[in-house]
Amino acid sequence: MMKTTKHPRELTDAEAEALVDEFDAGSDHVVTSTDALAELRAAAAARRAAESRIEAAALRAHREGASWGVIGVQLGMTRQGARQRFQPLTDD
Numbered sequence: 001m002m003k004t005t006k007h008p009r010e011l012t013d014a015e016a017e018a019l020v021d022e023f024d025a026g027s028d029h030v031v032t033s034t035d036a037l038a039e040l041r042a043a044a045a046a047r048r049a050a051e052s053r054i055e056a057a058a059l060r061a062h063r064e065g066a067s068w069g070v071i072g073v074q075l076g077m078t079r080q081g082a083r084q085r086f087q088p089l090t091d092d
Helices: 014-026 035-063 066-077 079-089
Strands: none
Touching: 014 035, 035 066, 035 079, 066 079
């Protein structure tokens, strides 16, 4: 069995495909195309990048004087939701 100490986010496409192949070898459920899995990994990477961008923008807006309520409105969440999500990331 292939072993790795890497976090799944740190796997290269080749390493991820090798793991899929290994799982397939011991399963009745075989992935016939790795294109969908590659797209899934790409989408997950894009989501992580977007989340990082949102965090940076929210923190910048807060530093520049925007309230958690205003930030929440921009993100489609409540003031409390924005505060709970982003305040732990501030120096306040």
